[in-house]
Amino acid sequence: KxxxxxxxxxxxxxxxxxxxxxxxxxxxxxxxxxxxxxxxxxxxxxxxxxxxxxxxxxxxxxxxxxxxxxxxxxxxxxxxxxxxxxxxxxxxxxxxxxxxxxxxxxxQIDWGKIKGLPETLGKNGVCSNYSYDTVEYTWQNIRTFRGGNAVFTHPSTPIKCGGAPQKIVYLADDYFRRSGVRQQTQLNFYHAGASIFAVKKYADALNRVVARKGINVHFQHDLIEVRGEAREAVFLNLATRETVTVNFDMLHVSPPQSxxxxxxxxxxxxxxxxxxxxxxxxxxxxxxxxxxxxxxxxxxxxxxxxxxxxxxxxxxxxxxxxxxxxxxxxxxxxYTSCPLVTGYGSLILAEFDYTNQPKESFPFDQSQERYSMYALKAYGLPAMYWNGMLRGRM
Ligand code: FAD
Missing domain, CATH: 3.50.50.60 (FAD/NAD(P)-binding domain)
Structure with missing residues (x-):
């Protein structure tokens, strides 16, 4: 036919x-x-x-x-x-x-747009939550981390789930505190954009999370090269056009997309x-x-x-x-929504529309970190997805 x-x-x-x-x-x-x-x-x-x-x-x-x-x-x-x-x-x-x-x-995930990345992804501490094949290696890196420089990226292109690059920074911070390595660890988040989130209400809340956790955020830094064996990440400073080389012990990459x-x-x-x-x-x-x-x-x-x-x-x-x-x-x-996991058991539920104004579903301030919203993401939404949305029921 x-x-x-x-x-x-x-x-x-x-x-x-x-x-x-x-x-x-x-x-x-x-x-x-x-x-x-x-x-x-x-x-x-x-x-x-x-x-x-x-x-x-x-x-x-x-x-x-x-x-x-x-x-x-x-x-x-x-x-x-x-x-x-x-x-x-x-x-x-x-x-x-x-x-x-x-x-x-x-x-489309454009791994190849970053020099050296395809060769080293999945080894030398280089991981990514952006594919089924590489997501388990993220956990392996976090679980076995013994201190040093943990580096996370957010690319300059549009991406799916704009919050995902930072959610894993917050989980890593939380896990490193529980495993006792946080004091000998630096968390560095290189973000190609100029602010942590597009909607001011949630950006204000996230800036407080970042400050509380002691995460170093470097805006306008775009990952351009990974040298896996040397454990070096190269960033382009989008403001000055200078390159910056950073040593890492683990590197979580949110890849460019198109x-x-x-x-x-x-x-x-x-x-x-x-x-x-x-x-x-x-x-x-x-x-x-x-x-x-x-x-x-x-x-x-x-x-x-x-x-x-x-x-x-x-x-x-x-x-x-x-x-x-x-x-x-x-x-x-x-309308779009981004459940911003800020740790094991806490979440800010961002919801907004074309105007970048909050459009919240619950009768409370969703910019506050809550366990109930974490439970919704971890247990409620997957069931709603498989049994409701994909069946055409919501
Ligand atoms: P997909 O669901 O990706 O489907 C595209 C389909 O097209 C695939 O099945 C693919 O095989 C197929 N395809 C590709 N090329 C071709 C071709 N040439 N011919 C035929 N078929 C083709 N969203 C949320 O709402 N909340 C979240 O918390 C959230 N977190 C995320 C965290 C991560 C790490 C990631 C990666 C995504 C997250 N998302 C989240 C985003 C969400 O998964 C996507 O926005 C959503 O799946 C997009 O749906 P889609 O149908 O556009 O694309």
């Missing part, structure tokens, strides 16, 4: 949620979902895996269990998009066509590389039968699964209206 009413490209958080919600409708369209991976990961758990709270296996489930019945799973990669002909080419060379397309390919190459090189891309959709309707600005959500979409908000929870119903309502040739009824306000 080579034509479908709706093709969903990518079966991650966004693709699976949209598929489930479309199938929940009274007369669901004929849908094909294109996804090469056999395993789906609940990536938000990786922060806690890196901190030793859960084994990494707890974040993984078979993709097949979450493809809604009735949806055709095409286990291939998209190799090229051709929106002028309503078609795309698969990894196996086949071409398929659609009436409507949903693009949900996520974000739109997937297959999008960047297609007519779907905005000049920034992301899928060029309207930020409110999620409809493509030039191809009205194309919609996009999640990390690959050109939406000026923080890229998270929590944002997709609010984007998916908007996309489904607007896609359904477009199929019926009606005006688009729904708008997305940029």
């Amino acid at each position: 080579s034509h479908y009413q709706v093709i969903i490209a990518g079966g991650g958080t966004g693709g699976l949620t949209v598929a489930a919600q479309l199938m929940d409708q009274p007369n669901p369209p004929e849908i094909a979902l294109i996804e090469p991976a056999e395993v789906h990961y609940y990536q938000p758990l990786w922060t806690l895996v890196g901190g030793g709270v859960f084994p990494r296996e707890q974040s993984a489930r078979p993709e097949a269990d979450y493809i809604p019945p009735g949806v055709t799973w095409i286990k291939e990669k998209v190799k090229a998009f051709d929106p002028d002909n309503n078609s795309l080419t698969l990894g196996n060379g086949e071409t398929i066509t659609y009436d409507f397309l949903v693009v949900a390919l996520g974000i 739109a997937p190459d297959v999008i960047k090189s297609s007519a779907l891309a905005h000049s920034s590389g992301w899928v060029d959709v309207d930020q409110y309707t999620l409809q493509h600005k030039r191809y009205p039968n194309v919609f996009s959500l999640g990390d690959c979409a050109n939406l000026p908000t923080s890229k998270t699964g929590a944002a997709i929870r609010k984007q998916a119903p908007v996309l489904v309502a607007n896609l359904t209206a477009a199929m019926a040739k009606e005006t688009l009824p729904a708008t997305y306000d940029g």
